[in-house]
Amino acid sequence: MKKSIFTGVVALTLVLSGCGAKMDHSNMNHEGNNTAIPQAGEMSHGENHGGGDTTAKDDNLKVTWKLTAEKPQSNQNDDLTIQVQDKDGKPVQDFEIQHEKLMHLIIVSKDLSYFEHIHPEYKGNGLFTITTKFPNGGDYKLYADFVPKGGEKSVKEHVVTVEGAAPHVAALNPDTDKPKAIENKEVTLSFDKLKAGEELTINFNIKNETTKQPISNLQPYLGAVGHVVIISEDTGLYLHVHPMDEKATGPDAKFMTTFPKSGTYKIWGQFQHEGKVFTVPFTVKVP
Ligand SMILES: [Cu+2]
The missing domain is CATH 2.60.40.1930 (Macroglobulin (MG2) domain)
Known part of the structure; x- marks a missing residue:
């Protein structure tokens, strides 16, 4: 049942103003591998203001996520690897630097109470690695944000289920009216x-x-x-x-x-x- 929250979400391709972003949805299993689910929808708008991106096409990228632990435990270090390949399975070799980094990795808990923004190290041959830990049990969503050289901005997602005590999940309450x-x-x-x-x-x-x-x-x-x-x-x-x-x-x-x-x-x-x-x-x- 743990998987149901994320697997029901429709995958979208987005073009954001000035910095097009694509995302696909990946499905976690406990072996640490995942299967990409085909994109189910697409949204775009034509405006562009200096980011250099214009249109979104299918990026034909395949990303394989692996954690060292088969069943990651809360609050334990795990090595995460992110392998980027093209549609033929060949490693993508070169990436553009965006905001000083080759890849930005955002990790959130499914209730969005936890947020982390980190930068995996590039090892060559399309392989990024980073050591990280998840503070509690429960599901986490990971977003890898990168630009293959000469290509378009891509955001690939992954869900990790972490074993361990899960905290009480607070509902999201709008709070932009107060500092x-x-x-x-x-x-x-x-x-x-x-x-x-x-x-x-x-x-x-x-x-x-x-x-x-x-x-x-x-x-x-x-x-x-x-x-x-x-x-x-x-x-x-x-x-x-x-x-x-x-x-x-x-x-x-x-x-x-x-x-x-x-x-x-x-x-x-x-x-x-x-x-x-x-x-x-x-x-x-x-x-
Ligand atoms: Cu970043």
């Missing part, structure tokens, strides 16, 4: 409009929590003012969003995206200040 306090920052989220299917601007305003003074010396994180990841409540949609002005330093950091359909989404903004990266989560209901 969030984190690491002595007060972060306020706002939108120019909030409507599914339309390109919109998300603004993070960052202040010092104690003094309430705007913070205007944010440091680049992964080559930009910040990094934002958006995932739908059912984990079926992954929106990797990038800044409108990469060189901004605060107190405002603006990002563009399109929510493909109405519903509840979780948004994580990641910024760097005084040498330290902080992550601020918000939950938004998109009409």
Whole structure:
């Protein structure tokens, strides 16, 4: 039964504003291998604002995920390997650097309470590796975000079921109306409009929590003012969003995206200040 939550989700191909993203759905089994499920739907919009991507085609990529442990346990280190092949099974050799890295790996728990953004090491021959651990029992969704050289941005998904005690799962409650306090920052989220299917601007305003003074010396994180990841409540949609002005330093950091359909989404903004990266989560209901 554990698998049912993710296997019912429809796979989508997305083109996000300025940074096209594709995703397919992969199905976890306890042997650590997986089978890709064919893409079941496609969405796109034609707008492009500087990301260089224009259209989405089937990327014909095959990704094989493996964990050293057959049955991963909570809070234990596991080596994860991600093998990228073309449709003929040949390893993809070269990848484009995007935001300073060859691959971005996002890991979330299925209730979206846990979020991790890490960067697997490239070993050559299409093979990426990283050691990671999952904090609790339960299902996790992994999203590998990369661009094969000369190709298009691709997001491949995988589900891992972790053995061990699972915490109480809290429902996602929209909370974008209140500022969030984190690491002595007060972060306020706002939108120019909030409507599914339309390109919109998300603004993070960052202040010092104690003094309430705007913070205007944010440091680049992964080559930009910040990094934002958006995932739908059912984990079926992954929106990797990038800044409108990469060189901004605060107190405002603006990002563009399109929510493909109405519903509840979780948004994580990641910024760097005084040498330290902080992550601020918000939950938004998109009409
Ligand atoms: Cu990354």
